[in-house]
Amino acid sequence: xxxxxxxxxxxxxxxxxxxxxxxxxxxxxxxxxxxxxxxxxxxxxxxxxxxxxxxxxxxxxxxxxxxxxxxxxxxxxxxxxxxxxxxxxxxxxxxxxxxxxxxxxxxxxxxxxxxxxxxxxxxxxxxxxxxxxxxxxxxxxxxxxxxxxxxxxxxxxxxxx
Amino acid sequence: xxxxxxxxxxxxxxxxxxxxxxxxxxxxxxxxxxxxxxxxxxxxxxxxxxxxxxxxxxxxxxxxxxxxxxxxxxxxxxxxxxxxxxxxxxxxxxxxxxxxxxxxxxxxxxxxxxxxxxxxxxxxxxxxxxxxxxxxxxxxxxxxxxxxxxxxxxxxxxxxxxxxxxxxxxxxxxxxxxxxxxxxxxxxxxxxxxxxxxxxxxxxxxxxxxxxxxxxxxxxxxxxxxxxxxxxxxxxxxxxxxxxxxxxxxxxxxxxxxxxxxxxxxxxxxxxxxxxxxxxxxxxxxxxxxxxxxxxxxxxxxxxxxxxxxxxxxxxxxxxxxxxxxxxxxxxxxxxxxxxxxxxxxxxxxxxxxxxxxxxxxxxxxxxxxxxxxxxxxxxxxxxxxxxxxxxxxxxxxxxxxxxxxxxxxxxxxxxxxxxxxxxxxxxxxxxxxxxxxxxxxxxxxxxxxxxxxxxxxxxxxxxxxxxxxxxxxxxxxxxxxxxxxxxxxxxxxxxxxxxxxxxxxxxxxxxxxxxxxxxxxxxxxxxxxxxxxxxxxxxxxxxxxxxxxxxxxxxxxxxxxxxxxxxxxxxxxxxxxxxxxxxxxxxxxxxxxxxxxxxxxxxxxxxxxxxxxxxxxxxxxxxxxxxxxxxxxxxxxxxxxxxxxxxxxxxxxxxxxxxxxxxxxxxxxxxxxxxxxxxxxxxxxxxxxxxxxxxxxxxxxxxxxxxxxxxxxxxxxxxxxxxxxxxxxxxxxxxxxxxxxxxxxxxxxxxxxxxxxxxxxxxxxxxxxxxxxxxxxxxxxxxxxxxxxxxxxxxxx
Ligand code: FES
Ligand code: FES
Numbered sequence: 001x002x003x004x005x006x007x008x009x010x011x012x013x014x015x016x017x018x019x020x021x022x023x024x025x026x027x028x029x030x031x032x033x034x035x036x037x038x039x040x041x042x043x044x045x046x047x048x049x050x051x052x053x054x055x056x057x058x059x060x061x062x063x064x065x066x067x068x069x070x071x072x073x074x075x076x077x078x079x080x081x082x083x084x085x086x087x088x089x090x091x092x093x094x095x096x097x098x099x100x101x102x103x104x105x106x107x108x109x110x111x112x113x114x115x116x117x118x119x120x121x122x123x124x125x126x127x128x129x130x131x132x133x134x135x136x137x138x139x140x141x142x143x144x145x146x147x148x149x150x151x152x153x154x155x156x157x158x159x160x161x
Numbered sequence: 162x163x164x165x166x167x168x169x170x171x172x173x174x175x176x177x178x179x180x181x182x183x184x185x186x187x188x189x190x191x192x193x194x195x196x197x198x199x200x201x202x203x204x205x206x207x208x209x210x211x212x213x214x215x216x217x218x219x220x221x222x223x224x225x226x227x228x229x230x231x232x233x234x235x236x237x238x239x240x241x242x243x244x245x246x247x248x249x250x251x252x253x254x255x256x257x258x259x260x261x262x263x264x265x266x267x268x269x270x271x272x273x274x275x276x277x278x279x280x281x282x283x284x285x286x287x288x289x290x291x292x293x294x295x296x297x298x299x300x301x302x303x304x305x306x307x308x309x310x311x312x313x314x315x316x317x318x319x320x321x322x323x324x325x326x327x328x329x330x331x332x333x334x335x336x337x338x339x340x341x342x343x344x345x346x347x348x349x350x351x352x353x354x355x356x357x358x359x360x361x362x363x364x365x366x367x368x369x370x371x372x373x374x375x376x377x378x379x380x381x382x383x384x385x386x387x388x389x390x391x392x393x394x395x396x397x398x399x400x401x402x403x404x405x406x407x408x409x410x411x412x413x414x415x416x417x418x419x420x421x422x423x424x425x426x427x428x429x430x431x432x433x434x435x436x437x438x439x440x441x442x443x444x445x446x447x448x449x450x451x452x453x454x455x456x457x458x459x460x461x462x463x464x465x466x467x468x469x470x471x472x473x474x475x476x477x478x479x480x481x482x483x484x485x486x487x488x489x490x491x492x493x494x495x496x497x498x499x500x501x502x503x504x505x506x507x508x509x510x511x512x513x514x515x516x517x518x519x520x521x522x523x524x525x526x527x528x529x530x531x532x533x534x535x536x537x538x539x540x541x542x543x544x545x546x547x548x549x550x551x552x553x554x555x556x557x558x559x560x561x562x563x564x565x566x567x568x569x570x571x572x573x574x575x576x577x578x579x580x581x582x583x584x585x586x587x588x589x590x591x592x593x594x595x596x597x598x599x600x601x602x603x604x605x606x607x608x609x610x611x612x613x614x615x616x617x618x619x620x621x622x623x624x625x626x627x628x629x630x631x632x633x634x635x636x637x638x639x640x641x642x643x644x645x646x647x648x649x650x651x652x653x654x655x656x657x658x659x660x661x662x663x664x665x666x667x668x669x670x671x672x673x674x675x676x677x678x679x680x681x682x683x684x685x686x687x688x689x690x691x692x693x694x695x696x697x698x699x700x701x702x703x704x705x706x707x708x709x710x711x712x713x714x715x716x717x718x719x720x721x722x723x724x725x726x727x728x729x730x731x732x733x734x735x736x737x738x739x740x741x742x743x744x745x746x747x748x749x750x751x752x753x754x755x756x757x758x759x760x761x762x763x764x765x766x767x768x769x770x771x772x773x774x775x776x777x778x779x780x781x782x783x784x785x786x787x788x789x790x791x792x793x794x795x796x797x798x799x800x801x802x803x804x805x806x807x808x809x810x811x812x813x814x815x816x817x818x819x820x821x822x823x824x825x826x827x828x829x830x831x832x833x834x835x836x837x838x839x840x841x842x843x844x845x846x847x848x849x850x851x852x853x854x855x856x857x858x859x860x861x862x863x864x865x866x867x868x869x870x871x872x873x874x875x876x877x878x879x880x881x882x883x884x885x886x887x888x889x890x891x892x893x894x895x896x897x898x899x900x901x902x903x904x905x906x907x908x909x910x911x912x913x914x915x916x917x918x919x920x921x922x923x924x925x926x927x928x929x930x931x932x933x934x935x936x937x938x939x940x941x942x943x944x945x946x947x948x949x950x951x952x953x954x955x956x957x958x959x
Contacts, residue, residue, distance in 0.1 A: 101370050133370070139888075
């Protein structure tokens with residue numbers, strides 16, 4: 001079947017099998033391998049992408065279901081050579097080690113900060129609690145997201161004045 | 162010499178980026194690609210014409226294979242090949258050696274010996290079709306009774322699992338012992354206090370977020386095999402493939418690209434890798450095999466599975482005299498333990514802990530069961546996790562009996578700084594240590610006295626709060642080749658450094674990061690020694706064609722072994738640079754003084770040349786000192802003289818809801834000493850990850866089986882891994898006691914926290930349950946198991 005969607009701002013139109021999972025479609029068919037795959041049971045969150053701005057586990061979504069929607073993957077976070085503050089936060093606060101969970105974590109963080117620019121530690125932990133990181137023990141991920149929130153708050157205050 | 166300082170506030174520090182030329186906090190060189198989703202993991206690799214391999218696995222734990230019908234699978238339009246054990250047997254490839262000189266079936270021929278063992282594989286045009294075709298293979302099994310309970314494995318009537326081994330009439334693998342049995346017995350006979358406990362470290366699995374897999378590509382004409390593989394030890398893998406498959410070693414190139422976490426899970430060679438190589442060889446096209454999460458959990462290297470009978474002898478005043486233990490080890494159906502040959506029980510010999518003892522003895526029996534093979538994985542430092550857990554638990558049991566504070570009991574018995582180097586009663590030589598300041602620092606950071614007061618008040622009110630202490634000594638950096646090898650390969654590591662004409666450098670390592678940040682820390686080591694900024698140093702790793710031989714990254718060995726190699730190779734290059742500088746400045750070598758990055762004439766600092774100037778001269782047209790070759794590069798192979806012995810003091814604070822038995826880890830304080838620090842940011846990260854592991858193992862994770870041998874932990878729904886909700890904000894600090902034999906005084910850190918944290922968590926939970934008269938409870942302390950313990954119904958997990 002044919003599926004059409006917007007991925008990182010670009011229209012894509014591809015032939016797929018109806019059973020194709022979105023994660024495989026993104027990785028294998030579109031070649032966007034920044035989205036990862038880590039489990040069979042929707043537990044790990046390495047596959048998280050944004051669908052219309054909401055974090056979604058792409059391993060539990062059929063590619064066909066994403067038809068007509070806006071998808072953002074990790075490759076779409078950097079715009080015109082400018083890193084998303086979340087990406088900068090992860091680098092600055094050592095929020096990643098192997099980097100396998102990182103794309104999913106960053107996308108969830110992006111969606112969180114879009115809704116809540118100043119989240120508490122508890123809110124951040126809750127937001128990423130559907131995702132697993134085996135390397136960092138989470139504290140530095142929490143710090144990374146705080147870092148991004150702080151930067152964005154400063155920037156928006158700066159532009160307001 | 163030890164220096165102490167609490168950890169700096171990382172949030173503040175993160176604000177400004179530092180750029181040390183050498184050691185210090187430095188942002189990682191690997192991050193710019195990883196945060197853009199531009200890493201290159203094995204499953205990201207797409208080659209032209211690449212096929213996909215999927216493995217059919219046994220539903221039974223122990224069964225004879227009566228017949229396999231692959232005709233329907235073969236008829237699938239997208240299937241290219243279906244291969245069974247019988248097909249492999251024709252090529253002599255049905256069995257392969259394990260890392261402990263046992264054999265393991267690549268595909269089962271005679272019988273299956275654990276649930277999910279590899280039985281056949283399909284190669285198809287895409288991953289979905291390969292999986293579809295597995296459903297079309299028809300295998301008839303004749304069920305045999307399985308050996309699941311490790312305590313019954315040596316019963317006279319136990320079914321024989323390894324009847325493939327000639328003359329095998331039982332399920333025994335090996336006996337091993339260490340220490341002095343008679344001397345220990347004598348101490349126990351005369352001791353005022355003896356405490357015994359059976360302590361179990363259940364089977365767990367490292368479960369890195371990236372599962373295992375590979376892409377094999379055999380070029381038909383040249384016979385060249387390129388294998389992209391999730392391997393922590395690419396060189397060792399290459400040699401083993403050469404030995405197993407008879408492929409000439411120079412025609413094998415193993416590339417470990419970005420790896421999504423390893424923790425020991427990616428040390429062994431798995432049947433899937435061999436299947437992919439065979440498939441590419443037979444079909445003549447590249448073949449990808451990527452296991453799914455279930456396959457990862459049920460068939461690849463697990464960890465622990467030790468039943469430890471522990472005993473401790475002490476005086477009434479709390480002077481610990483001796484420790485001994487008897488261990489029953491479950492190795493699964495094949496002995497696949499990755500440990501140095503002379504150490505079949507790994508480094509369990511350090512079960513004497515951090516204490517000054519009069520005697521110690523341990524003996525161990527390892528057995529086969531109908532479970533997946535493995536045993537040494539999951540940041541265990543070759544079984545030190547088990548040893549440290551046992552001694553730290555039994556010390557707490559002793560504190561319980563003596564009604565002494567567990568921190569005070571430890572302080573009383575820690576090895577004193579003047580006793581280092583300290584030879585343990587099992588023959589290990591601890592290189593350096595200054596234990597008491599680390600313990601005191603952890604207690605200060607925790608506010609230990611205040612916590613005890615709070616606990617006493619809470620107990621009055623019927624609230625359950627626990628404070629758990631552990632003190633550990635690790636033994637990492639295997640190892641001296643005189644007594645450490647894996648499959649006959651010495652555990653030394655090579656390193657090569659080249660300085661290019663413009664003063665930029667490339668350093669090639671035998672080890673391979675799986676997230677530890679080698680690209681950054683090894684650039685820092687070279688920078689520290691030669692003064693070239695880390696951003697001007699390229700770190701090459703994980704490619705056997707482009708790096709010198711060495712045994713890889715596991716057992717926290719990269720910094721102690723390969724890091725030492727990097728420092729020494731750089732010093733070798735610097736020595737040559739000094740000779741060139743002497744020519745350039747027209748003084749003798751002895752008249753030159755090194756300050757990071759340049760040589761200057763002693764007493765006349767205005768006359769100096771930078772390492773960059775020297776590099777240009779080394780490759781340039783000008784004269785070089787008499788007899789000196791051009792170029793500025795060197796290669797060495799470093800053979801460590803001893804292991805390094807990092808240590809640490811951990812304190813965990815828990816609260817337990819008396820109504821639901823849910824445990825909350827409120828605080829976790831970790832003080833680590835890994836000698837000289839290369840990059841404190843990365844060290845802190847290594848510690849954090851291990852602390853989360855500790856909570857996982859202590860409270861959630863276990864690879865359990867039912868009595869038929871069905872694995873009950875085959876998904877992340879059943880094998881629970883801590884999330885951001887179960888883990889606290891870690892509080893870390895450090896002391897610095899350099900290693901005397903490491904070139905720059907560093908010790909390994911990768912596994913310290915995984916080793917040291919489980920006893921702290923369990924000790925805290927048991928401490929919280931003191932009002933119930935509890936002295937010991939086995940992991941995993943899930944709410945239901947804590948509840949049972951509170952009801953007086955604690956049962957061992959195996
Ligand atoms: S791959 Fe694990 S949740 Fe999607
Ligand atoms: S950084 Fe490795 S899993 Fe999160």
